[in-house]
Amino acid sequence: MVIGLEMSWRALLFANWPVDPDVVSAHLPDALAVDTYDGDAWLSVVPFTNAAVRPRGVPESLGVDLPELNLRTYVRVDGEPSVYFFSLDAQGVASVVGARLLHHLPYFYARIDHHRAHDGRVRFESRRLHPGARPAHFAATYGPAGDRLDPDDDSLAAFLTERYRFYTETPFGTVRYTDVDHDPWPLYPAEADVESNTLFRADGFADPAGDPVLYYSPRLDIAASPSRRR
Template sequence: MVVALAMDWQELLFANWPVDPDIVDAHLPDALDVDTYDGNAWLSVVPFTNAAVRPRGLPTRLGVDLPELNLRTYVTCEDTPSVYFFSLDAEGVLGVLGARLFHHLPYYYARMTHRRSEGGASRFESRRLHPGARPVEFAATYELASERLDPEPDSLATFLTERYRFHTEAPDGTVRYSTIDHDPWPLYPANVRIDENTLFRANGFADPTGEPVHYYSPGVEITASASKRLEKQ
C-alpha cells in the first residue's frame, strides 16, 4: 500500500529559466498543458536536502535525509496549476527505488554533497550514477542576497513556487499526480554561481539562453499524498 509522506525541504535554490512554450509543450504528456507567465514557459533546476523523509504520522527522528536535485516545469491540468517533474536525482538507493516503485516518480541515483558554510552559503554537488541513465553533473553555490520577499499573488515568484500538486509520467505512459501541503515559501533573492549543469541536455533540452531568475529558501515542512492515476489521459 502506498502511503502519504512527510518531509522537510531545506536549503533550496529555485533556479529558473524562461523558454519558448512550444519547446516545453513538446516534452509534456498530452493530458497536461504548459503554463506560462508573461508569455514564457519556465524550466527550473531545484537542488535541496529532503530531510526527515518518512510515512506521515511517524516522528521526525525516524526519517531519512536525502539530498535531491530536480528539473521541473509548470503546467495546468483541468485548470489546476501544477509542477511537472522531468527528472529527480537523489542520494539514497533505497529512497530512489521506493520512489520509483511506489510513487511512480522518475528518480535517479546520484552521488551528492550538500554543505552550508559558516558564512551561510550552500554548496551543492551531484553526479548521477544510475545504471543505464544519461549522465548528469551539477555543481552550484548559492545564498540569500537581500531581505525576504513578499510576493504578490500574481507575481513571478508566486507562479514559480506556490504550487500544491505535482505530475509525473509513469514508465507505462500513464500520468500520475500527488497533492502537497505546506506553508508559503519564505523566499529571498539569491546570489548564485553554477559551475556545471547538464540537466537540460540529459532531459532532451538545449541549454536555455534567457536570463535566469534565482530564489533561495531555507525551506518548509511538507506533506505529500499517495500517488494517484490521472483519470483523463
C-alpha cells in the same frame, strides 16, 4: 497500500529560465498543458535537501535525509496550476528504488555533496550515476541575497513556487499526480555561482539562453498524499 509522506525541504535554490512554450510542450504528456507567465514557459533547476522523509504520523527523528536535485516545469490540468517533474536526482539507492516503485516518480541515483561553505552559503554538487541513464552533473554555491520577499499572488515568484500538486509520467505512459500541503514559501532573492549544469541536456533540452531568475528558501515542511493515477 501506499500512504502519504511527511518531510522538510531545506536550503532550496530555485533557478528558473524562461523558454518558448513549444519547447516544453514537446516534452509533456498529452494530458498536460504548459502553463506560462507573460507568454513564457519556465524550466527550473532545484537543488535542496529533502530532510526527515517518513510516512505520515511517524516522528521526525525517524525520517531519512535525501539530498535531491530536480528539473521541473509548470503545467495546468483542468485549470489547476501544478508542477511537472522531468527528473529527480537523489542520493540513496533504497530511497530512489522506493520512490520509483511506490510513488512512480522519475528518480535517478546520484552522488550528492550538500553542505554549508566557508562563507555560509550552500555548496551543492550532484553527479548522476543511475545505470542506463544519461549522465548529469550540477555544481553550484548559492544563498540568499536580500530581505525576505512578500510576493503578490500574481507575481512571478508566486507562479514558480505556490503550487500544490505535481505530476509525473510513468515508463508505461500513465500520468500520475500527488497533492502537497504546506504553508506559503518563505522566499528570498538569491545569488548563485553555477560551475556546471548538464541537467538540461541529460533530460533532452538545449541549454536555455540568458541568466536565470533566482530565489532561495531556507525551509518548508511538507505533507504529501499518495500518488494517484489521473
